[in-house]
Amino acid sequence: LGLTGTKLGCGEGGCGACTVLLSYYDHHLKKT
Known part of the structure; x- marks a missing residue:
């Protein structure tokens, strides 16, 4: 897939990324 690492979304947990x-x-x- 060519994935190189993680991505920072909003940094607050609000966007769901x-x-x-x-x-x-x-x-x-x-269950989750």
Whole structure:
């Protein structure tokens, strides 16, 4: 994919860009 690192979104947690790094979806428990 050619990805080189992470990207800083808004830096405050308001835009939702960082939720990809902080969230994990458990397919067995169907919970985040």
